[in-house]
Amino acid sequence: MTPNAAQQFPLTSDHRCPIRPSPATRLRPSTAILVVPLRHLHRNGIPKVSLEGISLSYKTNDGSQLLALDNIDLKVKPGEFLCIVGPSGCGKSTLLHLIAGLQPATSGKVLIDDKQVEGTGTDRILIFQELGLFPWLTVGQNVEFGMKMRGISKAERNQQTDYYLRLVHLAQFKDSYTHQLSGGMRQRVALARALASEPDVLLMDEPFAALDAQTRDLLHDELERIWSETGRTIIFVTHNVREAVRLGDRVALFSFRPGRIKREFVIDLPRPRQLEDVTVAKSAREILNELREEINKSLEEQYGYEAVR
Amino acid sequence: MKRFAKHAVFYSLLVGLWIILAKLKVWPPYVFPTPQGVLDSMWAGFADHSFWIAIAVSMKRMLLGYSLSVVLGMVLGLGVASNKFLEETMGGLLVSLQSLPSICWLPLAVLWFGLTEKAILFVVVMGSLLSVTIAMETGRQQMPKIYGMAGRNLGARGFKLFWYVLLPASLPYILSGLKQGWAFAWRSLISGEMIFVSLGLGQLLMMGRDLNDMSQVIAVMILIIAIGYLVDGLAFKTIERRLQRKWGLAPAT
Numbered sequence: 001m002t003p004n005a006a007q008q009f010p011l012t013s014d015h016r017c018p019i020r021p022s023p024a025t026r027l028r029p030s031t032a033i034l035v036v037p038l039r040h041l042h043r044n045g046i047p048k049v050s051l052e053g054i055s056l057s058y059k060t061n062d063g064s065q066l067l068a069l070d071n072i073d074l075k076v077k078p079g080e081f082l083c084i085v086g087p088s089g090c091g092k093s094t095l096l097h098l099i100a101g102l103q104p105a106t107s108g109k110v111l112i113d114d115k116q117v118e119g120t121g122t123d124r125i126l127i128f129q130e131l132g133l134f135p136w137l138t139v140g141q142n143v144e145f146g147m148k149m150r151g152i153s154k155a156e157r158n159q160q161t162d163y164y165l166r167l168v169h170l171a172q173f174k175d176s177y178t179h180q181l182s183g184g185m186r187q188r189v190a191l192a193r194a195l196a197s198e199p200d201v202l203l204m205d206e207p208f209a210a211l212d213a214q215t216r217d218l219l220h221d222e223l224e225r226i227w228s229e230t231g232r233t234i235i236f237v238t239h240n241v242r243e244a245v246r247l248g249d250r251v252a253l254f255s256f257r258p259g260r261i262k263r264e265f266v267i268d269l270p271r272p273r274q275l276e277d278v279t280v281a282k283s284a285r286e287i288l289n290e291l292r293e294e295i296n297k298s299l300e301e302q303y304g305y306e307a308v309r
Numbered sequence: 310m311k312r313f314a315k316h317a318v319f320y321s322l323l324v325g326l327w328i329i330l331a332k333l334k335v336w337p338p339y340v341f342p343t344p345q346g347v348l349d350s351m352w353a354g355f356a357d358h359s360f361w362i363a364i365a366v367s368m369k370r371m372l373l374g375y376s377l378s379v380v381l382g383m384v385l386g387l388g389v390a391s392n393k394f395l396e397e398t399m400g401g402l403l404v405s406l407q408s409l410p411s412i413c414w415l416p417l418a419v420l421w422f423g424l425t426e427k428a429i430l431f432v433v434v435m436g437s438l439l440s441v442t443i444a445m446e447t448g449r450q451q452m453p454k455i456y457g458m459a460g461r462n463l464g465a466r467g468f469k470l471f472w473y474v475l476l477p478a479s480l481p482y483i484l485s486g487l488k489q490g491w492a493f494a495w496r497s498l499i500s501g502e503m504i505f506v507s508l509g510l511g512q513l514l515m516m517g518r519d520l521n522d523m524s525q526v527i528a529v530m531i532l533i534i535a536i537g538y539l540v541d542g543l544a545f546k547t548i549e550r551r552l553q554r555k556w557g558l559a560p561a562t
Contacts, residue, residue, distance in 0.1 A: 102461060120461045125462060126462050128455060132459030134459070134474070136556060145463050
């Protein structure tokens with residue numbers, strides 16, 4: 001790595017750095033209809049999400065133990081947008097499932113606001129790669145599902161559903177079924193459904209991987225806008241480094257088997273960013289060089305050859 | 310319309326053949342009735358209310374027995390599907406039990422419950438319970454896991470998770486099993502009613518035999534087919550079609 005590059009992407013050896021106030025570069029909040037309550041946003045110094053020594057191993061079909069995640073320590077500040085990149089099969093999606101509480105870790109702790117959590121909780125909502133929208137419900141019913149489970153009254157549910165559907169520009173599709181929507185629109189439904197549960201932490205698992213470029217660009221803008229309007233903490237998993245740099249305040253690079261955090265990069269580029277920005281491309285190149293080693297490792301393991309540079 | 314025309318031609322040919330055979334008097338009328346005789350029997354049966362009563366009694370037993378087996382079957386099926394030990398042990402037992410014709414439960418039921426409604430109900434339940442259970446079990450396994458995870462992720466637990474997520478998510482996968490369960494229950498009910506006499510369509514059928522009234526026998530048989538078709542071909546088909554439309558699985562029409 002050239003010294004110049006090192007300066008550009010300072011390695012955060014200690015990510016317990018004090019919390020920055022909401023970055024000045026953030027978009028100005030648009031005229032939101034409702035003020036969304038945020039739990040513990042400004043408790044100084046306490047990370048929103050904190051992973052301590054998370055490891056996961058499981059038995060493979062031939063009976064050997066496979067270490068999927070190895071001793072992961074990670075801290076995410078309130079309101080931070082963290083992106084996780086890594087080669088496929090490095091366990092980054094699994095990590096989101098662990099944080100969401102859908103699956104227990106072999107060892108280690110997940111803390112939200114310094115309190116250990118176990119099992120699922122609506123303070124952390126995961127948007128699945130396959131979305132998992134309910135096809136037997138309308139768009140509106142999908143969005144209000146989480147509130148219904150929490151026993152919120154129908155009137156309030158209606159109001160909130162309308163609000164979140166407007167937030168993702170889908171108000172006129174409230175009574176459609178999800179199969180009637182395009183891929184990008186379904187993404188928005190999933191986003192609205194997740195936000196309607198009013199989670200402090202939004203976990204996103206390669207949500208835009210299957211979209212065409214135009215739709216993805218649009219959703220990047222929208223996600224950035226919604227993030228700055230609602231002030232959620234976002235952990236965003238992707239295999240696309242450009243995407244990670246375009247969206248994230250920080251990018252954590254995962255190594256391949258066992259999954260470890262190989263390096264972290266602080267992305268200090270001004271917002272709003274664009275995928276085509278030269279600065280974004282330059283930062284992405286730097287991370288990609290590191291990532292390539294891991295991809296090669298994974299290819300070697302899976303197919304027995306090394307990718308050509 | 311073309312389909313309807315085909316059906317019309319086919320059935321008129323069938324009835325025509327029947328009329329000719331009956332007119333030729335190859336067999337005596339008490340062995341081979343005329344269509345007119347069957348129609349008369351049908352008319353008479355509805356006119357003196359005996360058919361209506363039989364239908365009402367049979368349908369009541371059906372509804373009771375079938376709903377019971379649907380509820381039991383869902384609980385059992387879910388239990389088996391969510392427990393590895395049960396799945397490996399009881400799964401096989403369920404499949405092997407299904408090879409037992411449900412009417413074989415009648416002697417047992419009569420000894421347990423006597424010649425009562427309960428005995429008939431027991432046979433109906435045993436007839437459809439296994440189909441529903443197996444359907445629920447396989448449906449639960451075929452259903453994409455993502456729905457359960459998404460439900461839990463959004464805060465659904467326990468009964469709410471079952472009622473609002475797992476059940477609707479598995480419906481397309483268990484519907485054919487529910488349909489099969491209905492058909493089995495219907496068969497079990499009619500056989501049960503034939504053997505042990507009490508009101509109902511099965512008994513009406515046996516009464517025709519006792520009276521040497523072939524026309525009535527055929528009339529009741531047609532009635533049984535018609536009811537079976539109505540429920541299966543219309544009720545279940547409608548549910549199926551509506552479900553497919555809602556899920557976006559419907560073939561383009």
